């Protein structure tokens with residue numbers, strides 16, 4: 001017998017019924033349709049991925065790092081750690097990508113990571129000058145493969161790390177000029193520029209660096225809790241101002257600026273006035289929650305891409321709830337959950353981007369590298385989305401005004417003076 005419970009449910013009343021309910025449950029569990037799960041599909045998809053680059057990397061590691069000791073059975077292990085393994089060893093670049101010490105070489109890679117260690121635009125607590133180092137350090141944790149989307153970045157794209165821009169700590173404008181110059185060099189080469197900040201003031205020189213290499217129009221998708229669109233803050237172009245100056249550029253229309261996640265108690269009213277005047281598009285955290293992730297992506301893409309040729313992505317790590325990203329300059333509760341942020345960033349990247357920045361990671365306030373790890377994850381998820389949607393390199397056809405920056409002349413080899421000073 002079953003007692004009817006309020007709400008129409010019933011529960012077994014005597015032992016016999018309880019046993020039959022258990023049997024029924026057991027039967028249901030005998031034939032689950034695993035093939036409907038992403039987990040099942042992803043397991044099969046891995047078999048389709050090539051492994052040639054991984055084999056090449058191991059062969060290269062043995063050549064660079066010499067063969068390992070006789071006692072080591074795995075003959076792919078070198079004496080000197082080179083390449084991906086072990087994850088705790090090595091001189092870190094982002095994802096242990098090749099370091100293009102000669103920046104002319106970035107042209108040979110699909111994407112280039114560029115560190116921008118600058119926190120002179122910070123209006124509360126500084127520390128993002130260590131952002132590139134923090135992100136690179138924890139990025140060594142990752143393999144280039146993602147199970148769920150079935151992508152192996154090492155096999156399916158080429159990535160390099162061009163190191164950092166030489167910023168000038170006490171001078172925002174000189175730093176901006178250096179940053180624009182560096183970004184324009186990478187963008188002109190055809191490689192996709194991926195900037196790791198640095199505070200959000202770098203948004204303006206990054207966009208300017210791209211915008212000057214093209215006659216085409218650029219939209220911006222901006223993830224943040226803050227609007228960052230006032231003209232000046234504390235009398236300078238601080239990290240609260242990048243979109244005011246970016247949308248002053250002739251080929252960066254304000255109507256194509258989409259700002260996602262804005263809200264809380266840190267949005268200056270001055271910024272709101274500018275957003276209203278320029279008719280930018282603000283989607284609050286609450287809007288995103290009500291519409292859902294897919295609808296938010298759809299709406300943001302529609303507004304950002306309306307009448308432009310390419311879209312730039314700016315991701316402020318503080319758009320994520322500060323409980324997950326303590327290492328940032330202006331923490332604000334009530335932000336994205338990590339999985340929401342990652343899904344949104346991937347969804348925007350799926351249509352292609354002409355460059356991206358990941359800003360406001362401040363390692364001095366970080367705990368267990370979690371903020372830097374989150375930043376790493378945003379970048380690799382964007383790369384994964386670009387690869388899996390075939391959008392890597394889509395920006396190249398819009399480079400119609402490439403810049404060329406002369407290099408200085410230097411004879412000889414660094415650290416090996418053929419005529420060293422003799423002591424005595």
Ligand SMILES: [Mn+2]
Nearest residue numbers: 224226316318
């Ligand atoms: Mn922010």
